[in-house]
Amino acid sequence: MNHETDERPTSRDLKMTRVTPAGAEAKADRVVVEWPVLIHANGVPVGLLMALPGHERELAAGFALTEGIISNRDDLLGLEACAQPREEGAAEG
Secondary structure, three states: OOOOOOOOOEEEEEEEEEOOOOOOEEEEEEEEEEEEEEEEOOOOOEEEEEOOOOOOHHHHHHHHOOOOOOOOOOOOOOOOOOOOOOOOOOOOO
């Protein structure tokens, strides 16, 4: 997945009601959109993180390192990013 060509939105407009001691006010605001990043190690799910689009590979590598799944970057034999969630029971690629 190339973060430079990633078309997933990073924010969206939302209607909300802001409540203050002075009262309630209908308002529109822009909020950040996070996407789920499911991390597998040897075909086994090991973590689910929420992240902004882009740099998912670096996020997964850092997670694997800090969680002790790998001890250094040489332990990464392969790192694959899937743009769409895999169907339940689908074979690893």
